[in-house]
Amino acid sequence: MNPLDQVAFLEMRNITKTFPGVRALDGVSFDLQKGELHALVGENGAGKSTLMKILGGVYPYPEYGGEILIEGQVQRFGSVNDAAQAGIAVIYQELSLVKEMSVGENIFLGREPRTLGVIRWEELYRRARQLLDDLHLAIDPHTPIHNLGIGQQQLIEIAKALSHNARILVLDEPTAALTGAEVETLFGIIHKLRARGVGMVYISHKLEEVFRICNRLTVLRDGQTVGTRPTSELTEAQVIAQMVGREVGDIFPAVHHAQGDVVFEAKNVCVNDPNVPGKSLVKNVSFAVRRGEVLGIAGLMGAGRSDLLMAIFGAHAGRFSGEIRIAGHAARIAGPADAIGLGIGFVTEDRKRFGLVLDQTVLNNMTLASLKRISGRFITNVDAEAAACESAAKELHVKARSVFAIAGTLSGGNQQKVVLAKWLLTKPRVLFLDEPTRGIDVGAKQEIYSEINRLAKSGIAIVLVSSELPEILGLSDRVLVLHEGRVTGEFTRAEATPEKVMACATGRALAA
Numbered sequence: 001m002n003p004l005d006q007v008a009f010l011e012m013r014n015i016t017k018t019f020p021g022v023r024a025l026d027g028v029s030f031d032l033q034k035g036e037l038h039a040l041v042g043e044n045g046a047g048k049s050t051l052m053k054i055l056g057g058v059y060p061y062p063e064y065g066g067e068i069l070i071e072g073q074v075q076r077f078g079s080v081n082d083a084a085q086a087g088i089a090v091i092y093q094e095l096s097l098v099k100e101m102s103v104g105e106n107i108f109l110g111r112e113p114r115t116l117g118v119i120r121w122e123e124l125y126r127r128a129r130q131l132l133d134d135l136h137l138a139i140d141p142h143t144p145i146h147n148l149g150i151g152q153q154q155l156i157e158i159a160k161a162l163s164h165n166a167r168i169l170v171l172d173e174p175t176a177a178l179t180g181a182e183v184e185t186l187f188g189i190i191h192k193l194r195a196r197g198v199g200m201v202y203i204s205h206k207l208e209e210v211f212r213i214c215n216r217l218t219v220l221r222d223g224q225t226v227g228t229r230p231t232s233e234l235t236e237a238q239v240i241a242q243m244v245g246r247e248v249g250d251i252f253p254a255v256h257h258a259q260g261d262v263v264f265e266a267k268n269v270c271v272n273d274p275n276v277p278g279k280s281l282v283k284n285v286s287f288a289v290r291r292g293e294v295l296g297i298a299g300l301m302g303a304g305r306s307d308l309l310m311a312i313f314g315a316h317a318g319r320f321s322g323e324i325r326i327a328g329h330a331a332r333i334a335g336p337a338d339a340i341g342l343g344i345g346f347v348t349e350d351r352k353r354f355g356l357v358l359d360q361t362v363l364n365n366m367t368l369a370s371l372k373r374i375s376g377r378f379i380t381n382v383d384a385e386a387a388a389c390e391s392a393a394k395e396l397h398v399k400a401r402s403v404f405a406i407a408g409t410l411s412g413g414n415q416q417k418v419v420l421a422k423w424l425l426t427k428p429r430v431l432f433l434d435e436p437t438r439g440i441d442v443g444a445k446q447e448i449y450s451e452i453n454r455l456a457k458s459g460i461a462i463v464l465v466s467s468e469l470p471e472i473l474g475l476s477d478r479v480l481v482l483h484e485g486r487v488t489g490e491f492t493r494a495e496a497t498p499e500k501v502m503a504c505a506t507g508r509a510l511a512a
């Protein structure tokens with residue numbers, strides 16, 4: 001036997017990391033074999049991303065305690081580049097592509113093929129094309145990133161990591177924004193890489209996936225390792241109990257929403273495609289929502305669900321046509337400020353782009369949309385603001401040192417809660433929620449579900465877009481299904497079944 005086979009390919013020993021006031025990692029040990037897929041799970045804020053940032057050189061030696069070994073050799077990465085040189089590629093939870101640049105430029109950013117300093121564009125795009133082909137991605141490498149959906153951007157990040165010939169690949173929540181088909185593409189890629197001997201760390205809140213593809217699983221809780229076991233020896237329930245330290249009961253609270261008058265109506269909404277003249281992303285969609293009602297909008301990625309909500313919210317000015325009525329009155333929405341003024345709140349799917357200012361405090365982020373309401377006309381009432389935010393943060397169990405913590409320092413799931421809190425502070429009449437639980441752990445999901453029910457009970461009309469069918473079915477009073485920009489089905493809570501909704505979402509119901 002090769003002596004090297006007895007040492008773990010990668011070993012992280014007794015890792016500690018503190019931030020001002022927070023002990024993020026407290027003696028964590030973790031190892032990875034060649035060709036292994038090792039899941040790293042835990043609640044929001046457990047320390048998963050931090051551990052992988054240490055591996056990726058984001059927190060260089062000696063900004064952490066403990067040791068990193070590859071094939072038995074101690075590694076001390078001074079930078080992200082050092083880690084990349086050692087064959088480590090990390091795909092972070094918050095995507096880091098440059099929106100204004102093309103797919104190809106992003107993949108080779110800083111490593112462009114050059115002759116005498118001049119970039120060889122043809123070569124760059126040819127190699128980008130190759131990488132994309134390898135992943136079976138039908139995306140033109142010349143496409144600017146901002147024209148791609150968040151799911152496609154995720155796959156571009158993976159192409160970029162592969163261009164480095166990584167031996168260790170870390171995927172932090174890789175499927176949070178992917179459609180079913182994209183997930184299968186990703187799993188295909190993962191299998192291929194595993195066969196090549198690449199070791200992979202897979203961070204996910206979707207335990208079903210973890211059990212499907214991972215060999216071993218490590219649970220972190222509050223910065224400590226709870227345990228590492230082969231997935232075949234564990235059940236989902238055991239893992240959840242280890243993650244949260246308690247049993248999680250029925251995740252969808254049973255409720256009956258008392259519905260009032262129609263408060264929001266959209267008629268014949270059309271949204272044009274910015275890239276293809278004459279093409280529509282949303283075609284003649286009409287719907288109404290009552291006070292206290294939760295309207296779920298189901299559909300596959302690219303069905304036009306987000307575009308529909310964004311357009312109504314005034315974010316697609318110039319590409320939108322249709323009529324909006326709020327509380328029976330025709331409304332003119334020329335931009336998001338008008339929408340907010342009319343009482344519409346919007347938790348967007350892409351929190352980095354539309355939801356959060358990462359280098360500002362939690363407090364500033366929460367009050368961004370509601371400054372006028374909390375403060376007087378011109379003077380900001382700091383105490384009132386802080387008090388309102390503190391109670392919102394407490395209600396949603398936001399894990400942060402205080403409301404003065406910088407938003408970018410919160411874990412991914414906690415950032416999402418801040419976005420939700422921000423809109424709740426605007427006291428909206430109508431609340432649009434687009435993938436509100438993306439990247440959120442089971443315990444926190446349950447809290448957000450109760451919050452949605454509480455908001456509906458208080459009379460807010462809610463429009464919920466989610467790719468998780470159980471979420472749509474568990475929360476909605478009525479379900480609207482979109483397929484390629486059109487409404488292909490509508491069901492009451494009692495009528496909606498996963499089969500019926502999926503048939504409409506895939507367009508199969510049309511043929512019948």
Ligand SMILES: Nc1ncnc2c1ncn2[C@@H]1O[C@H](COP(=O)(O)OP(=O)(O)OP(=O)(O)O)[C@@H](O)[C@H]1O
Pocket residue numbers: 019020022023024042043044045046047048049050051093399400408409410411412413414439441
């Ligand atoms: N740059 C930072 N400054 C201060 N605190 C930080 C920073 N980065 C992370 N933390 C804190 O460290 C802890 C662990 O965060 P981390 O992002 O590793 O969690 P996570 O397990 O990845 O959670 P999630 O599932 O929500 O992504 C959290 O309490 C977080 O607020």
Ligand SMILES: [Mg+2]
Pocket residue numbers: 048049050093172411412413
């Ligand atoms: Mg994380």
